[in-house]
Amino acid sequence: MAIVLGRNRYGKAETRLVHVRRGGDSHELVDLNVSVALSGDLAATHLSGDNAGVLPTDTMKNTVYAFAREHGVGAPEAFGLLLARHFVTTQPQISGAEVTLEAYGWERLGPHSFRRSGDHVRTAVVTVAEHGTQVVSGLKDLVLLNTTDSEFHGYPRDRYTTLPETTDRILATAVAARWRHLGDAAGWDESFAGAKQALVGAFVETYSYSLQQTLYAMGERVLRDRPEIAEIRLALPNRHHYLVDLSPFGLDNPQEVFQAGDRPYGLIEGTVTRDDVPAAGAEWYL
Numbered sequence: 001m002a003i004v005l006g007r008n009r010y011g012k013a014e015t016r017l018v019h020v021r022r023g024g025d026s027h028e029l030v031d032l033n034v035s036v037a038l039s040g041d042l043a044a045t046h047l048s049g050d051n052a053g054v055l056p057t058d059t060m061k062n063t064v065y066a067f068a069r070e071h072g073v074g075a076p077e078a079f080g081l082l083l084a085r086h087f088v089t090t091q092p093q094i095s096g097a098e099v100t101l102e103a104y105g106w107e108r109l110g111p112h113s114f115r116r117s118g119d120h121v122r123t124a125v126v127t128v129a130e131h132g133t134q135v136v137s138g139l140k141d142l143v144l145l146n147t148t149d150s151e152f153h154g155y156p157r158d159r160y161t162t163l164p165e166t167t168d169r170i171l172a173t174a175v176a177a178r179w180r181h182l183g184d185a186a187g188w189d190e191s192f193a194g195a196k197q198a199l200v201g202a203f204v205e206t207y208s209y210s211l212q213q214t215l216y217a218m219g220e221r222v223l224r225d226r227p228e229i230a231e232i233r234l235a236l237p238n239r240h241h242y243l244v245d246l247s248p249f250g251l252d253n254p255q256e257v258f259q260a261g262d263r264p265y266g267l268i269e270g271t272v273t274r275d276d277v278p279a280a281g282a283e284w285y286l
């Protein structure tokens with residue numbers, strides 16, 4: 001029996017970067033949370049504390065800020081690619097870099113005034129490794145709700161089943177989605193806007209018999225509308241809304257008064273994919 005070092009990586013997590021582009025009269029604002037994880041020949045530091053190959057995580061943080069000044073910050077995918085390629089090409093012991101970015105939205109109020117817009121967080125994960133480059137875009141915390149056009153019935157019942165069948169309910173979720181691109185040179189902002197629009201459009205327009213059906217419709221719409229996207233993964237918490245029994249007060253409740261549930265919640269997860277695209281890198285499955 002031997003004890004050996006397994007998979008490992010290291011990096012600086014959650015570098016908060018705010019970039020102001022002061023071009024003309026109107027300023028541009030980008031607000032990012034950037035995490036870098038590097039992998040490669042890092043056995044020496046783990047086994048003997050030899051740090052000859054360990055670029056400090058502090059340097060990674062500095063690189064994020066310096067690159068913002070030197071190159072500007074465009075789409076999160078583009079900035080992530082720039083950083084990931086930099087670490088892999090300049091550090092001989094590093095063979096893989098994963099840069100994860102969250103972009104917080106700011107809505108313009110004036111030439112140099114903004115209001116934080118909280119309806120979703122845009123995400124990107126860029127991986128540069130020996131086997132290739134993978135760009136995954138996404139979003140999270142996008143809360144959507146339909147007040148009708150949602151049913152749930154026809155499910156198996158056992159002795160523990162109490163859920164009443166319904167032909168009219170609220171369907172609500174907080175969308176977390178990530179989608180992998182076929183190439184590494186999409187028009188990132190336009191692609192993101194199109195994918196988000198497809199997700200929302202399918203949620204609104206699908207008459208739903210289950211959140212699972214809605215999930216598939218959302219993924220399918222993204223792949224139909226966006227040829228640059230190979231595959232999409234969705235995680236949809238079912239934000240249950242319980243019809244309140246008002247009969248003790250002599251009142252009816254024709255789908256008007258609901259209690260918003262918190263926990264527990266159903267969690268519906270799924271992948272929608274094209275059947276003719278190259279397989280994803282291993283990172284996709286984490």
Ligand SMILES: O=c1[nH]c(=O)c2[nH]c(=O)[nH]c2[nH]1
Binds near residue numbers: 210212238
């Ligand atoms: O859309 C739904 N899918 C389920 O799998 C499920 N399970 C449940 O209790 N309610 C729902 N709703």
